[in-house]
Amino acid sequence: MGIKSATSLTRSGVSDWIVQRLSAVVLAIYSTFLLGYFAFFDVDFDSWQALMVNPVMIASTIFALLALAAHAWIGLWTISTDYFTERHMGGTGTLVRWLFQIVSALVLVGSVVWAILILLGAA
Amino acid sequence: MSQQRPVNLEIPTMRMTINMIASILHRIAGLGLFILLPFMVCLLGQSLESQESFNAIANGESAGVKVLLTVFLAGFAYHFVAGVKHLLLDWGVGESKKGSQVWSYICLFGAVILFAVFGVWIWV
Helix, strand or coil, rough: EEEEEEEECCCHHHHHHHHHHHHHHHHHHHHHHHHHHHHHHHHHHHHHHHHHHHHHHHHHHHHHHHHHHHHHHHHHHHHHHHHHCCHHHHHHHHHHHHHHHHHHHHHHHHHHHHHHHHHHHHH | CCCCCCCCHHHCCCCCCHHHHHHHHHHHHHHHHHHHHHHHHHHHHHHHCCCCHHHHHHHCCCCCHHHHHHHHHCCCCCCHHHHHHHHHHCCCCCCCCCHHHHHHHHHHHHHHHHHHHHHHHHHH
């Protein structure tokens, strides 16, 4: 009896693996840019706001946020299915895993939506 | 493929190695970054809301914000360095028993160095 995953991001482990890598590259580029910006420029409120409301930057940030949601979900799904199992936790394992995944999904979606609203509100 | 595969997941029986530490730190860092995500989004909002709220962050007026940034960037430093390692390992770089040990040391030292840079930035 095989176990079919119902809450993984895609239906294929290979797909998830690829999405995790691609989103990691997107996030690495975005965060390196942002950290470099803070490192090499004197940042004040006006220049920071100007950067974040720039249309190209808004698009890049939203792209990075979506990549973050995918990347984080795959990671959280992996650890929840690795550790919160009936094998480790007995009868309550499945319930704990479901609750963890539900809360994680809400936190992820909520954070992404909130961040997008912040960006659009500042624009 | 056989459905009856042997399973050995009794981690407490396994000898602790540098590879295990490096590996589990990557997961712990990832989980920590996720837990702090809502707080970081809040910080983003604060930074864009007004000159005053931006200054409060930039001038380090709140110890809480500095601690939040420190913990977040600690997790980020490790997760980023180990993440790059994973990508390079996927490409086959250092794919040997000795290589994986070297990678583990690179992750640990690299993350400490990166974190030290962040720490100086926040606190000095």
